[in-house]
Amino acid sequence: MxxxxxxxxxxxxxxxxxxxxxxxxxxxxxxxxGMFVNAVDLDIVPAERDSFLAAIKENGAAAAQEPGCKRFDIVNLNSDPNHFFLYEVYDNEAAFKAHRETDHFKKYMATTGKMVAKREARQMSVVAGNAK
Structure with missing residues (x-):
């Protein structure tokens, strides 16, 4: 029993x-x-590095305050001080598109247009998030 x-x-x-x-x-x-990622590799004109950093930091800080933005990381390659990687995470593609319509993004694009020697952007979807 x-x-x-x-x-x-x-x-x-x-x-x-x-x-x-x-x-x-x-x-x-x-x-x-459904989370949407914009991953961007940027090569910056060496003489413009400091000006670029000021502009991207301003844009990133403003983007992180947007309702649909979860993360906006600005990463610098250790082996190349003029290569940056942006890792942006949004709730969805609509939030990413809304970001691109903001005044701060438009200012960033206008300011940095001639500072960027090469830009490669890739849009992705999050399959699984594994963060603490």
Whole structure:
């Protein structure tokens, strides 16, 4: 009898865990699904580096305050002080497009147009987010 009760309790525990784990995984997936990433590699004219940094920092700080912007990282390649990487994360593509219509983005583009020697942008979707 005790063995039957123990087996029933074990089966109930396994069933409960089996039901809860997919739900937690689905919540994590739902939080990541649909997020939009704009990843940009930039080579800056060396003489313009300081001016570019001021402009991109201003744009990034303003972008991070936008309702649909989750992240706006400005990264500098250790081996090349004139190569930057922008990692922008938005709720969705509409939020990214709204960012590109802001006054601060338009100012950034007008200011830095001649400072950028090469620009390569890639748009992506988040498949899974693994941040703390």
């Amino acid at each position: 005790l063995k039957s009760i123990s087996m029933a309790a074990a089966m109930l525990t396994i069933s409960t865990v089996g039901v809860l784990l997919p739900a937690a995984g689905q919540r994590a997936q739902a939080q990541s699904a």
